[in-house]
Amino acid sequence: MTAPTTTAAAHKGGRWIEQWDPEDEVFWERTGERIARRNLLWSVFSEHIGFSIWSLWSVMVLFMGPEYGIDPAGKFFLIGTATLVGAIARVPYTFAVARFGGRNWTVFSALTLLLPTGAAYAVMEPGTSYTTFVVVSALTGVGGGNFASSMTNINSFFPLRRKGWALGLNAGGGNIGVPVVQLVGLLVIGTAGAAHPRVVLGVYIPLIVAAAVCAALFMDNLAPVRNDAGAAREAVRDRHTWIMSVLYTGTFGSFIGYSFAFGLVLQTQFGRTPLQAASLTFIGPLLGSLIRPVGGRLADQYGGARITLGNFAAMAVATAVVILASMTGSLAVFLTGFVALFLLTGLGNGSTYKMIPGIFHAQAVARGMTGEAAAAHGRRLSGASMGLIGAVGALGGLAINLAFRQSFGSVGTGTAAFVAFLVFYAGCAALTWAVYLRKEAPGAAVAQPEPRLGFAEV
Incomplete structure (x- = not known):
């Protein structure tokens, strides 16, 4: 296998690697791993900043006291708007990598983060209309799109046997952007006070520029990566795309939804002050982010389906603990159950994302x-x-915030929302078992185009 080369004549406007075959072990050990790790490092940095900006309004709402004139339902809608736009942005961001190159798109998408950050800096004060806040919150959705392009890019750099670790590390490092921006918010509230949200925004503007510069200097574009309209149509028709969408809703959707809503739930249901809420909000997202690569590693070793099944069962148990705490008003038990949920969403994020390439590889083998x-x-x-x-x-993050908004608006607590989440996690566990782990009855393989046992190791 020849070493990767850069051909300016073939591609203009960036560093392009013309040949790339990570499954070739000789190539991987000689040059591929070093290049892949370098791109992974700077991908994590850029995605990290993207997540921080996407989750910005989970922090901004903590600064919005009575003088802003926005009730809890209105605040849940603000963070839900950011979630929705971020989810939609993920589709075009996925295909942008092949169209423009992973490095080039990382530079562009990082610089795009200056728009929502600058807009928030301009409007973050009492007297601004609620409509303006909604529009500016929507702009932060571009940070959510960064995840999709980053994961698609890194997926192309690593061999199948290393994807669980690489994708878990990439996603986990990005996810840490959520607790980091919350820690920055805590530091600002604890020092400058809740009247100075612009300090948080001022911290991130130079970091955004640094992410773009580092991507330009140290990342590469992969020429062999191409958008494949046929593959996209095939993926849309494949039932596993939609099954995995449901499972990923249960893991990542829960992580991002809880991350955005945690501080507001503590303020609304348990009467915490902005400083008290901020001092607790970051813990769950931090632990959930740090453990995500562990979920990928466990999936590499034991199979993503097995880890995912156990994870959803544990999430149902943790949710039951949260429901009990919500009904009894115990903050200590609530925090215990909620932090456990965050840890499990992180593990499940790693295991479900590992399943995706494994499932389609198993299909090919079958x-x-x-x-x-x-x-x-x-x-x-x-x-x-x-x-x-x-x-x-x-x-799924949007659904969680809308469920909280409805639950608090109707009964004043989040208990009803948590009951709905428990039912959903139980359904995800049953779906994982039925599709990927249930053994076939004798003779059933004849009627199945894809042997069910072939997916047990994904």
Whole structure:
């Protein structure tokens, strides 16, 4: 296998690697791993800043006291708007990598973050209309799109045997942007006070510029990565794309929804002050982010389906604890159950994302493909499906915030919302078992185009 080369004549406007085959072990050990790790590092940095900006309004609402004239339902709608736009942005961001190059798009998408940050800096004060806040909140959705392009890009750099670790690390490092911006908010509230939200925004403007500069200097574009309209259509028709969308809604959708809403729930249901809420809000998202690569590693070792099944069962138990705490008004038990939920969403994020390339590779093997042909099929369909799965999964965050908004508006607590979440997690566990782990009855394999047992190791 020849070493990767850069050909300016073939591609203009960036650093392009013309040949890339991570499944070739000789190539991988000689040059591929070093290049892939470098791109992973700076991808994590850029995605990290993107997540911080996407979750910006989970912090801004903590600064919005009575003088802003916005009730809890209105605040839940603000963070829900950011979630919705971020979910939608994931679809075009997925295909942008192949169209413009992973490095080039990372530079552009990082610089785009200056728009919502600058807009928030301009309007974040009492007297601004609620409509203006909604529009500015919507702009932060571009940060949610960064995740899809980053994951699609890194998926192309690593071999199948390392995808669980690489995707888990990339996503986990990005997810940490949520607790970091919340920690910045805590620091500002604890020092300058709740009347100075612009300090948070001022911190992130130079970091956005740094992310764009580092991507330009140290990342690469992969010429072999191409948008495949046929693969996209095939992925949309494949039932596993939609099954994994549901499962990813249960893991990542829960993570981002809880991350955005946690501080507001503490203020609304338990009467915490902005400083008290901010001092607790970051803990769950931080632990959930740090453990995500562990979920990917466990999936690499034991199979993503097995880890995902156990994870959803544990999420149902943790949610039951939160319901009990919500009904009894115990903040200590509530925090225990909620932090456990965050940890489990992180584990599940890693295991579900590992399943995606594994499922499509298993399909190829079941159809008689071997070696590079099977690996190429897996890369082709998993790359095409990741944007859609990521977008649908992120919509789970919107559903969580809307459920909280309805629950608090109707009964004054979040208990009803948590009951709905418990039922959903139980359904996800049943779906994982039924599709990917249930053994076939004798003779059933004849009627199945894809042997069910072939998915047990994904």
